[in-house]
Amino acid sequence: xxxxxxxxxxxxxxxxxxxxxxxxxxxxxxxxxxxxxxxxxxxxxxxxxxxxxxxxxxxxxxxxxxxxxxxxxxxxxxxxxxxxxxxxxxxxxxxxxxxxxxxxxxxxxxxxxxxxxxxxxxxxxxxxxxxxxxxxxxxxxxxxxxxxxxxxxxxxxxxxxxxxxxxxxxxxxxxxxxxxxxxxxxxxxxxxxxxxxxxxxxxxxxxxxxxxxxxxxxxxxxxxxxxxxxxxxxxxxxxxxxxxxxxxxxxxxxxxxxxxxxxxxxxxxxxxxxxxxxxxx
Amino acid sequence: xxxxxxxxxxxxxxxxxxxxxxxxxxxxxxxxxxxxxxxxxxxxxxxxx
Numbered sequence: 664x665x666x667x668x669x670x671x672x673x674x675x676x677x678x679x680x681x682x683x684x685x686x687x688x689x690x691x692x693x694x695x696x697x698x699x700x701x702x703x704x705x706x707x708x709x710x711x712x713x714x715x716x717x718x719x720x721x722x723x724x725x726x727x728x729x730x731x732x733x734x735x736x737x738x739x740x741x742x743x744x745x746x747x748x749x750x751x752x753x754x755x756x757x758x759x760x761x762x763x764x765x766x767x768x769x770x771x772x773x774x775x776x777x778x779x780x781x782x783x784x785x786x787x788x789x790x791x792x793x794x795x796x797x798x799x800x801x802x803x804x805x806x807x808x809x810x811x812x813x814x815x816x817x818x819x820x821x822x823x824x825x826x827x828x829x830x831x832x833x834x835x836x837x838x839x840x841x842x843x844x845x846x847x848x849x850x851x852x853x854x855x856x857x858x859x860x861x862x863x864x865x866x867x868x869x870x871x872x873x874x875x876x877x878x879x880x881x882x883x884x885x886x887x888x889x890x891x892x893x894x895x896x897x898x899x900x901x902x903x904x905x906x907x908x909x910x911x912x913x914x915x916x917x918x919x920x921x922x923x924x925x926x927x928x929x930x931x932x933x934x935x936x937x938x939x940x941x942x943x944x
Numbered sequence: 945x946x947x948x949x950x951x952x953x954x955x956x957x958x959x960x961x962x963x964x965x966x967x968x969x970x971x972x973x974x975x976x977x978x979x980x981x982x983x984x985x986x987x988x989x990x991x992x993x
Contacts, residue, residue: 702982703975712982713989720982724989728981729974740969740978742972743962750958819988830990840985846989886954 669927669940677765683718685762685828686707686881690715696839699811705744707752709759709876711822715836722748723800723822723876727815730804732939745879754880758924763824764870770862770878771909778912780866781824786871789922796875797819817875819847823855866909870924881921891918891925892942904929904938914938 670704683887684706687697706719724745729738748756757764771778782788795817803816818825830848834841890923893914904914907928912920917929917938930940958966969975 695984696983696985698983700979703979703980711986711989715985717982720978725978725981729977732952733950736972736974736976739965739972744963746958746965746986748962750962773981788951791951813990814993815986818986819991819993821987825986825989826991829986830992833985833990842988843987843992845992847993851991882957883958886956891949894982925982 667830667932669891673926674768676756676759677768681762681765684710685714685716685718687716687718691832692836694833694835696833705741706760707744707748707756708763709763709824709874711818711824711825711829712826713833714715715829715832716856718829721824724815726816727800727804727818730801731813731815733813735805735903736870736879740870748913749880749883749887751888752880753889753918753925754877754921755887755889755921755925756880757874757877758926761870762828763874763877764867764924766827767858767867767869768863770859771866775863777864777944778866780909781866782865782868782872785871792874792878792881793812795873795876810844820850821873823851823858823869826851826855843890871897871910871922878921884923885919886920889943891927891930891938891940894937894939895919897937899934899935901934903932907932918942 690696694715696713696715702712702720703716704719705722705725707722709723710719710721711718712720712724722741726738726741729741766905791944799817799821804813830851835843857867898914904917905911908917909926910922911923912923914929917923918925925940927940929939
């Protein structure tokens with residue numbers, strides 16, 4: 664695996680995954696979305712179901728929609744998807760199966776003078792994704808924000824994936840939707856532009872600081888099936904793994920930390936062969 | 945067989961819980977809700993709702 668080039672394999676996997684899960688090409692030309700039976704199921708990553716190419720449902724959008732219903736009920740179906748995906752993959756979903764993660768990965772490849780792994784104040788800012796999860800996704804959907812109708816607050820006010828994958832291609836192909844764009848669209852477009860610019864300098868700022876789905880999968884990271892395994896006894900404490908880690912994790916934090924996206928870079932650089940990805944079982 | 949080797953990994957409990965939730969979701973027809981939302985253009989998601 665190491666000689667094969669895990670980074671290249673991951674990039675290829677991300678691209679192929681994104682193409683397959685957004686493979687309804689007809690939608691991009693007509694400004695319409697897929698309405699087939701695959702939309703009964705959620706995809707693992709943050710993938711707006713209003714993307715013209717999307718063939719599955721967004722788990723975060725579906726969760727908010729369930730919570731925003733007038734008659735509140737436990738969203739069993741969406742939680743089922745999240746438990747299954749989370750228990751098997753953890754944040755491997757973020758590293759390998761999220762179109763918006765791929766978008767940020769590609770932006771970070773653009774050459775820039777001062778690349779940084781984290782924003783200043785990272786240890787506080789990293790809790791932003793939990794604020795998004797509990798504040799906007801859960802409470803925001805349950806409460807009547809901005810009027811008398813419940814709405815999926817994170818999708819409505821923040822989600823840059825919806826703007827990038829849903830709004831922009833739909834509006835490009837659909838003049839009626841273009842005519843409806845107003846202040847809210849401008850706000851969401853501004854968020855997308857800021858995140859796009861910051862992603863050139865900082866590694867995956869949305870995933871590290873804002874993504875509620877990452878917060879959910881981070882909870883599963885410690886015990887998910889897909890793991891990066893570190894053998895403490897064999898470690899020579901050279902620090903190469905932390906240096907290569909895109910989110911700057913220490914070896915003892917790898918895989919168990921809610922921040923680890925299981926990209927596997929640490930395993931490819933370890934000279935002592937004490938980091939294994941996928942973990943030996 | 946040692947006690948350690950008998951221990952069921954936590955991820956299996958997680959997947960099992962997920963499958964139970966799937967069944968509960970099916971019983972309460974929540975998949976229809978997911979589908980009905982996903983086949984309409986979500987105006988909130990694209991910033992015009």
